Amino acid sequence: MVKGKQMTGYVLGWVSPLAMMCAVAGVLPAAASPVRVDELVQRALRLDSNPVRGGRLYAQQCRSCHGSEALGDSARVIPALAGQRRAYLIKQLADFTEMERESADMHAVVARAAIREPQQWVDIAAYVNSLPVAAFPETGDGEGVELGEAIFQEQCASCHEEDARGDDDGFVPSLRNQHYTYLLRQTRGLASWHRHNVEPDLVRFLDSLALDELTAVADYLSRMRGPVRDRTRLDDDGTAGN
Numbered sequence: 001m002v003k004g005k006q007m008t009g010y011v012l013g014w015v016s017p018l019a020m021m022c023a024v025a026g027v028l029p030a031a032a033s034p035v036r037v038d039e040l041v042q043r044a045l046r047l048d049s050n051p052v053r054g055g056r057l058y059a060q061q062c063r064s065c066h067g068s069e070a071l072g073d074s075a076r077v078i079p080a081l082a083g084q085r086r087a088y089l090i091k092q093l094a095d096f097t098e099m100e101r102e103s104a105d106m107h108a109v110v111a112r113a114a115i116r117e118p119q120q121w122v123d124i125a126a127y128v129n130s131l132p133v134a135a136f137p138e139t140g141d142g143e144g145v146e147l148g149e150a151i152f153q154e155q156c157a158s159c160h161e162e163d164a165r166g167d168d169d170g171f172v173p174s175l176r177n178q179h180y181t182y183l184l185r186q187t188r189g190l191a192s193w194h195r196h197n198v199e200p201d202l203v204r205f206l207d208s209l210a211l212d213e214l215t216a217v218a219d220y221l222s223r224m225r226g227p228v229r230d231r232t233r234l235d236d237d238g239t240a241g242n
């Protein structure tokens with residue numbers, strides 16, 4: 001019966017195949033956006049990258065906020081991009097483009113003609129991925145570092161890896177060499193649906209952590225510095241290798 005009613009509606013006017021698919025599948029049209037992100041990302045990953053072109057684009061379009069060496073800005077809560085995983089960077093640019101991740105600043109950036117194409121994302125991702133990482137002076141107060149290590153190794157390392165290096169295949173970001181303020185904001189932001197195109201279980205899981213637990217993990221992660229080494233334990237001074 002329901003199907004019959006829907007069919008009557010369709011003959012009255014043109015209905016896009018996508019709307020029809022959504023109606024038949026019983027999902028809202030909004031669900032189309034993650035599908036579009038996936039298409040854009042898959043298309044991007046098939047392209048060859050040109051980091052030299054990416055560097056030029058970066059200087060014109062990104063440097064003013066993310067910094068001349070892509071190290072971000074802790075005071076403005078702007079993330080470092082240097083050394084970040086390519087697949088993750090590309091997915092984030094697609095998410096911002098399709099409004100799957102909140103950020104007025106980044107929405108304005110990806111609306112520019114110079115940053116609209118997957119080829120441009122791939123070039124910039126290759127460029128920033130190759131840049132040297134840096135240590136940042138800011139960490140938490142250190143009181144929760146042990147708790148943070150325990151939580152991270154038990155609950156986060158299965159995806160982010162023991163040394164927080166992330167994983168290209170799963171679009172999992174590196175959490176190393178990142179600003180404390182940004183890490184803290186993102187763990188809380190993820191928990192409150194600041195990003196729409198992520199596994200609901202991940203959001204619910206981060207939401208289940210108390211604020212002092214999130215603070216502890218961010219503090220621990222903000223001490224994860226330097227190029228990757230196979231290290232799982234902290235040094236006495238709280239750093240995880242350099």
Ligand code: HEC
Pocket residue numbers: 057058061062063064065066077078079081084089092093102103105106109115124173
């Ligand atoms: C006007 C300032 C501004 C400019 C210009 C800008 N960004 Fe951003 N970007 C931000 C802010 C702020 C965030 C953090 C958003 C949030 O809080 O989720 C961000 C986040 C990102 C992220 C997500 C990083 C992560 O770890 O999840 C990526 C990727 C990114 N920007 C890439 C770029 C690229 C590439 C350019 C140039 C084409 C650019 N940005 C230009 C301000 C800017």
Ligand code: HEC
Pocket residue numbers: 079091151152155156157158159160170171172173174175183186187190195197198202206217
């Ligand atoms: C099931 C796998 C999984 C687990 C477990 C997991 N994460 Fe993630 N995490 C991800 C993925 C995938 C993303 C990227 C989400 C996106 O595409 O926007 C992410 C993103 C993040 C980000 C944003 C990084 C950035 O640059 O913006 C932070 C911070 C983070 N996770 C922290 C944690 C912490 C802390 C834990 C443990 C308490 C954790 N994650 C557990 C998969 C996981």
